[in-house]
Amino acid sequence: MKQTAVHIEDVSVYYDQNLAVSRVSLDIEEGDYLGIIGPNGGGKTTLLKAILGLIPVNSGKIEIYGKRINKGRKIMGYVPQMSAVDKRFPISVMEVVLTGRLKQGISPFFSFRAEDRKKAYEALEKVGIQHLADRQISALSGGEFQRMLIARALAVEPRLLILDEPTASVDVSSRAQIYNLLDELNKDMTIILVSHDLLAVSSRVSKLACLNEGLIYWGNPELSEEILTRLYGCPVEMGGAIH
Ligand SMILES: Nc1ncnc2c1ncn2[C@@H]1O[C@H](COP(=O)(O)OP(=O)(O)OP(=O)(O)O)[C@@H](O)[C@H]1O
DSSP states (O other): OOOEEEEEEEEEEEETTEEEEEEEEEEEETTOEEEEEOOTTSSHHHHHHHHHTSSOOSEEEEEETTEEHHHHGGGEEEEOOGGGSOTTSOOBHHHHHHGGGOOTTOOTTOOOOHHHHHHHHHHHHHHTOGGGTTSBGGGOOHHHHHHHHHHHHHHTOOSEEEEESTTTTOOHHHHHHHHHHHHHHTTTSEEEEEOSBHHHHHHHOSEEEEEESEEEEEESSOOOHHHHHHHHSSOOOSSSBOO
């Protein structure tokens, strides 16, 4: 039997008095490729952050490979929304990817080991931008920037890769490259992907969760008109991305 990678049980998250995620329960099995879709403000990023242990849950519990979150965190790689990252920061691609190798409790005179540099370079090779290792991040295209963020998450050597809209702000060919890369990575790791790209998500993922505060649907990636209407509160075309 497959191991449960993420166990989410009756989880609710509030920001002050405002409910963002309401009583969500779902299990993600080892090797799954879960897509999470839903309207703006539907709680997708909040749920990802709760899985990562970046924000506390107000009720319910989350376990990563059978353990409470803090212990599981080292096995998760996170690709945040690109808009959450300052592109103007004067730092090279390699330096960003190396931050994925940082351990907690480092000293002020910390320096990366040769092993860290090797792993970071391998992560860049995996996403196909090793030739950009020394480039400043301000000089990257949208697609290259996204792949750098994925490389940073891979440098953690995660069992679980969590991505928040990795195809936002990239062109059609970069989008296809990123989806192909995720298909490849899914051979070795469990993936959770938040996306507004309904067609791509429903054709690539192995499980689908539809979130609008509460879980509207969870199961095989078969999107019906009825589910989409309930999710977005209006009739929706499958054709493209929804923002
Ligand atoms: N740091 C915060 N403080 C207060 N409220 C927040 C905070 N972050 C998110 N929220 C609110 O929580 C709700 C869920 O937001 P969240 O970002 O999780 O949604 P989302 O589904 O990821 O949206 P989007 O598709 O637009 O990225 C929204 O109403 C949002 O305004």
